[in-house]
Amino acid sequence: MIPTSSPVEPFDYVVFGATGDLTMRKLLPALYYRFCEGQMPADARVIGAARSELSDESFRERARDALNRFVKQADLKADVLGRFLDCIFYVSVNGAESESSWGNLTRLFGADDRARIRVFYLATSPGLYGRICANLAAKELVSERSRVVLEKPIGHDLASARQINDEVGAVFTEKQVFRIDHYLGKETVQNLIALRFANPVFERLWSADAIEHVQITAAETVGVEGRGAYYDHSGALRDMIQNHLLQVMCLVAMEPPGSLEADSVRNEKLKVLRALKPIRAHDVATLAIRGQYGRGRIADSIVPGYLEELGEGRQSDTETFVALKAEVHSWRWGKVPFYLRSGKRLPAKLSEIVVQFKETPWSIFPSKLQANRLTIRLQPEEGIQLSIMSKDPGPDGMVLRPANIDISFEKAFSARYPDAYERLLMDTVRGDPVLFMRRDEVEAAWTWVEPILEGWSRDPATLNHYGAGTWGPQAAQRLIEADGHRWHEDLR
């Protein structure tokens, strides 16, 4: 993998859906930070594309407001901000229609620009991806040096994912397609590869021989944040598990790749997805728990329930919480359970991987021993923690208690941890796909997820309820306790 700050060639970065939340909240701040670190060449251009009629100046004003909101004040320097805004342009174009508004973009590119790197970032509704790509091709805007970036979700199910992949694939080769999953851009997720394959101390133990189970949690305190229209159509399984959590799980469970080449890593991830034991529709009540939050308290505030957030009188059986038990059927993993869990309006914002090791086969100590546990924190405060048993200092003999070896990466390396998008956007310019999902991975993930969706839709009683500010429905406790385990927060 290439270091984050390696230089990139001059580029045009065209963002479709430029006036949307993702552009303002994530993409522009990420590009700003790369600009500050000198990684964006002076003549690189960021081109916002959307239907609204805006001038360059008014789009720059929106960008300025967004940067003021989403970049730390200490990192905003007026002169740098001014220079960054000068690199931003805007074209009014209806990406889904083949009419004349495309001329605005064609003119901006100019005739002799085909050797320059062009990235088309599609931050629109996925239903438009195919048409935008077809229009890019029809207007002859795609060259060998062009790439397309697809935001998730890639489809709503396997059939729609295939359709999108076919339509995009009719214009761009697989090498030019970058399916983004921002969890793969998180430093600690990438560090998983380093942790596993640069430290034999872990890899030697990384199997059913020593590991009892694995928990992967992505918990959020926020609700649907004004994204109700999208979220209600999606739900937590499609929004978080099908992509982010399965991808993280792949990196935990995969075999050592032959190299860090994209296909080498992606082949191993694909094998994990294909080795997942299917959760059949009739197993969902015990293996795939879903829940929806009601009104509750988080920190000191009372927060509304999901239906209240959607709007008065709305009914919905969309899940805002999922906890499920997966198994990777392979020699390495045997029947080791991987518990995946994600939910909104939980008590804390955290993403972590907990690797629970097995107990000692025999104990010579009077104290009860706690099995070793490795916690890999993706957020907040990226780091790792290894719990070990240690002798309690003092004259009372061999009294043992758990203690932690704790590394906070930010403190250890005294470095700013870049947002995932910073790394990923520059990778799209460099054309390095290692941290992006290949078509077959996306489709394998949908293949595994679909029977769960089907089981839930067959049986409305599988929708559990939980109060905002709790760790999800009781059924999620039963899921893990049935195997004699407990969720990490109950072990602390």
Ligand code: BG6
């Ligand atoms: C997005 C989901 O992909 O990830 C959101 O669509 C979710 O619903 C977000 O809030 C969580 O990302 P992070 O990086 O804050 O854990």
